Amino acid sequence: MQIPRDCENLAENVPSPRRDEGQNPKAALAQHVVALKRANTNLTATRTCQQHQRERFAGQGS
Numbered sequence: 001m002q003i004p005r006d007c008e009n010l011a012e013n014v015p016s017p018r019r020d021e022g023q024n025p026k027a028a029l030a031q032h033v034v035a036l037k038r039a040n041t042n043l044t045a046t047r048t049c050q051q052h053q054r055e056r057f058a059g060q061g062s
Contacts, residue, residue: 001060007049014039 017031 001057003053003057007046007053010042010049011046012042014042 014035017028017035019028
């Protein structure tokens with residue numbers, strides 16, 4: 001049985017924001033907060049997808 005790669009497609013890396021010379025520290029922090037939220041959203045979506053796959057494919061293949 002082949003399981004779709006849908007969940008793996010959700011699990012994309014989120015790059016660290018670049019810090020430019022002279023950038024306002026608050027702006028840099030805000031960029032990191034956005035990146036962290038995006039990464040956490042990816043993790044949550046991946047876990048949810050994997051749970052649904054386990055439920056959908058439970059018992060198929062035996």
